Amino acid sequence: MDILLTNLIQIADGIAEEFGVDCEVIIHDLQTENLEETIVYIRNGHVTGRKVGDGPSRIVLRSIEALERGEPLTEMRGYQTRTADGRYLKSTTMYIKDEYDEYRYILGINFDITALVGARKSLQNLETISPFNEETESDIHLNVNDLLDSLIRQSEALIGKPPAQMNKEEKIRAVRFLDDAGAFLITRSGDKVSEYYGISKFTLYSYIDKQGKGGYTKTVKKTDSKKRA
Numbered sequence: 001m002d003i004l005l006t007n008l009i010q011i012a013d014g015i016a017e018e019f020g021v022d023c024e025v026i027i028h029d030l031q032t033e034n035l036e037e038t039i040v041y042i043r044n045g046h047v048t049g050r051k052v053g054d055g056p057s058r059i060v061l062r063s064i065e066a067l068e069r070g071e072p073l074t075e076m077r078g079y080q081t082r083t084a085d086g087r088y089l090k091s092t093t094m095y096i097k098d099e100y101d102e103y104r105y106i107l108g109i110n111f112d113i114t115a116l117v118g119a120r121k122s123l124q125n126l127e128t129i130s131p132f133n134e135e136t137e138s139d140i141h142l143n144v145n146d147l148l149d150s151l152i153r154q155s156e157a158l159i160g161k162p163p164a165q166m167n168k169e170e171k172i173r174a175v176r177f178l179d180d181a182g183a184f185l186i187t188r189s190g191d192k193v194s195e196y197y198g199i200s201k202f203t204l205y206s207y208i209d210k211q212g213k214g215g216y217t218k219t220v221k222k223t224d225s226k227k228r229a
Contacts, residue, residue: 004098008107009041015109016043022113024048028060028106030067030095038064040105047112048083059093060106067103087114144186151183152196163197171197175207184208 005027012025024047028038038056045051056064063073077092089110098104155174159166166174174197183189194204 004096004104005040008096008105012041012043012107019111022047022111024050024108024110024112026050026106026108026110028056028108030060030064030103030106035061035064047087047089047110057108060108063093063095063103063106073103081110087112088117089113148183148186148189148192151178151181152193154181166197171199172207175204179208 008027012027016023016025021044024042024044026039026043026045027041029040030038032038032040036055037053038060039050039052039054042050042052059076066073073095075092075094077094079091081089081091083089090113091111092109094107095103096105096107155177156162158177159170159174161170163171163174175193178184178189178193183193190201190204194201197204199207
């Protein structure tokens with residue numbers, strides 16, 4: 001075995017041990033007389049299912065053809081390839097010259113990134129959200145007062161006009177939204193909602209009663225109690 005190949009094997013072993021079982025490191029002989037047996041060394045061959053004595057990949061074969069035509073070779077690093085069974089690889093192809101300045105070997109690295117690609121797609125799905133607008137408020141707040149403010153803004157956005165321009169039926173719709181959202185479970189929410197919509201608390205209670213749902217007036221009265229938190 002020549003010293004160049006010995007050194008390449010040492011490098012291949014180091015790369016494979018550094019990056020683990022998902023990293024295939026392979027050495028092709030560009031000057032072999034038998035194109036069906038270009039692989040002279042391989043680590044973690046299970047990544048692509050190849051072994052020593054197997055033939056070239058499409059890129060290796062293209063490289064051999066380019067050498068025969070006297071064309072220059074360009075190293076490729078970090079490009080994506082796929083295996084026959086559909087797994088994704090991040091690949092690097094490096095051309096190694098001998099002491100005569102002639103291309104002799106290819107050192108290839110194929111890292112199986114299938115799991116990473118799957119994780120990336122899952123994260124992208126999780127990160128896909130509707131664009132923010134004034135009618136889309138956060139569901140999480142640091143305190144209930146901020147939550148109540150948010151619900152009131154949403155109730156106004158539901159109607160699409162400020163309270164001063166709302167008629168009675170529109171205000172009833174807004175109050176019903178707040179009631180359905182649980183806004184009146186918050187301490188003294190009745191006072192704040194009444195003030196915001198320019199109505200009395202008696203009117204607020206009557207708007208809730210108009211929904212035909214028993215017990216709502218009692219709920220609002222309870223929220224005005226200092227015992228609620």
